[in-house]
Amino acid sequence: MASHRKSRTPGTRVAGIRTPALATAALTSVALLSQTADAAPGEDRPSLEEVEKKVGDLYRQAESATEKYNAAKEQTTKQRKRVDTLLDDVAQRTQKLNEARAELGSYAAAQYRTGAGLPDTATFLLAETPQDIFDQRQVLDRMTGRQKAAVDDYVTRQTETMKKRQEATESLRTLTETQGDLRTAKATVQKKLADARELLSKLTAEEKARLAAIEKRKQEEAARKAAELARQQAEQEQAREEAAQQGGGASEGSGSGSTASTGTPPADSSYGTKAEKALAFARAQIGKPYVWGATGPGSYDCSGLTQAAWKAAGVSLPRTTYDQVNAGTTVPVSQAQPGDLVFFYDDVTHVGIYVGNGMMIHAPKPGTYVREESIYYDGDSAIHSIVRPA
Numbered sequence: 001m002a003s004h005r006k007s008r009t010p011g012t013r014v015a016g017i018r019t020p021a022l023a024t025a026a027l028t029s030v031a032l033l034s035q036t037a038d039a040a041p042g043e044d045r046p047s048l049e050e051v052e053k054k055v056g057d058l059y060r061q062a063e064s065a066t067e068k069y070n071a072a073k074e075q076t077t078k079q080r081k082r083v084d085t086l087l088d089d090v091a092q093r094t095q096k097l098n099e100a101r102a103e104l105g106s107y108a109a110a111q112y113r114t115g116a117g118l119p120d121t122a123t124f125l126l127a128e129t130p131q132d133i134f135d136q137r138q139v140l141d142r143m144t145g146r147q148k149a150a151v152d153d154y155v156t157r158q159t160e161t162m163k164k165r166q167e168a169t170e171s172l173r174t175l176t177e178t179q180g181d182l183r184t185a186k187a188t189v190q191k192k193l194a195d196a197r198e199l200l201s202k203l204t205a206e207e208k209a210r211l212a213a214i215e216k217r218k219q220e221e222a223a224r225k226a227a228e229l230a231r232q233q234a235e236q237e238q239a240r241e242e243a244a245q246q247g248g249g250a251s252e253g254s255g256s257g258s259t260a261s262t263g264t265p266p267a268d269s270s271y272g273t274k275a276e277k278a279l280a281f282a283r284a285q286i287g288k289p290y291v292w293g294a295t296g297p298g299s300y301d302c303s304g305l306t307q308a309a310w311k312a313a314g315v316s317l318p319r320t321t322y323d324q325v326n327a328g329t330t331v332p333v334s335q336a337q338p339g340d341l342v343f344f345y346d347d348v349t350h351v352g353i354y355v356g357n358g359m360m361i362h363a364p365k366p367g368t369y370v371r372e373e374s375i376y377y378d379g380d381s382a383i384h385s386i387v388r389p390a
Contacts, residue, residue, distance in 0.1 A: 048207055052214065055199060059365045062192035064349040066292040066301055067320050069185035073293065074319045076182055079175040086168040093161040100157050189292050193366055222374035226358025229375075232334060233357075274313040274390050275339025281312035282353050282361040285370045290363040295319075300363045300370060302351050306341055309353055313339075315390045321351045328389035333375075336386045342375050343384040354386070 203211070285308075288299055295304035303324055307317045317324050324341060325348050331340065336354045342362075344350040352362030355372060363370045364377075375383060 048210055058192050058195055062189050064347055065185050065188040067322060067349055069189060069293055070320045072178055072182040072185050076178045079178055083171045083175050086164060086171055090164045090168055093164055097157045097161050100153055222376040225376040225380060226374035229358035271390055274315060277313035278309040278339050279355055282309040288370045290366055290368050292366060302363045305363045305370060306351050306353050310389055317389060321348050324351060325387055328387040331386050331388055333383060333386055341387045341389060344382045345384055348384055
């Protein structure tokens with residue numbers, strides 16, 4: 001896929017604050033203004049652009065930490081299940097080992113009762129008749145065979161039980177480590193959000209008004225780009241239909257540029273049906289709050305929303321953006337279709353679900369709500385890739 005990344009102009013992007021009202025709500029969280037709180041009257045305050053960039057960086061960092069939290073939480077859940085399974089297995093094996101030990105004890109007692117430990121001369125002298133000697137030796141021969149099998153079984157069970165105990169110990173150690181990762185990621189998210197909450201209270205009313213104006217201009221530019229993409233996609237679709245009517249190949253009549261050269265086929269009807277279900281679910285979540293680590297039904301983070309939407313369509317997606325980006329076929333932005341996943345940033349820390357006409361539904365950032373907006377909400381250079389699941 002042709003790259004959609006462009007060099008980023010420092011101090012121009014805010015990740016996750018998309019409306020004038022939410023712009024002011026989210027910007028209280030930056031560590032930069034905290035430096036100015038104790039500053040002397042003569043010191044320079046950071047520019048609004050610098051504040052805006054710092055806020056965006058903090059929310060990006062918080063979202064990155066959220067995805068790491070999601071991954072650690074998923075791993076912890078899996079590891080805990082494995083530990084529980086191993087411990088159950090060890091308990092069952094220990095029980096069988098105890099039973100085998102008891103069986104060996106019964107054989108030892110039987111040997112004592114039958115005089116198996118006596119020398120042959122003593123056995124002969126103590127026997128009442130020759131037939132007793134013959135019968136006793138027959139019993140001992142059979143007992144010796146069973147005893148050997150019992151000893152072998154005991155040794156095997158003991159070895160297997162020790163091995164499983166070692167596996168359980170190692171799994172418990174791994175579980176402890178993943179729980180540590182989980183706590184670290186959670187603390188990182190909370191710290192970034194705490195930094196982010198502190199900054200807006202430092203902004204003056206005039207700064208908040210100026211910031212709202214900046215955000216409004218960004219929204220207008222994002223809407224313009226979305227409309228341009230919608231126009232291009234409509235032209236491409238019309239060209240394909242005309243080519244099909246004329247009996248020509250769709251690739252020959254689908255337009256020029258990188259879109260025509262990719263040869264990416266349109267999504268089939270079965271995908272369209274699933275995508276409709278996924279989008280219907282996503283639309284029903286609009287207005288619900290973004291909460292980091294949430295997977296519904298009352299709140300979502302970005303990957304939690306896309307996972308839940310496609311689950312409603314019968315398609316299982318991984319939990320994190322890092323895994324979801326590999327859960328389908330990558331297509332060019334110009335060929336995005338409803339239901340496709342739109343990933344953002346070089347570290348793939350955000351995702352939305354494409355609805356068509358350059359728009360998507362996503363859970364943007366802390367302090368915001370699930371909503372529909374342009375895929376260019378943070379500039380075209382923020383788009384990482386488009387992935388078609390299912």
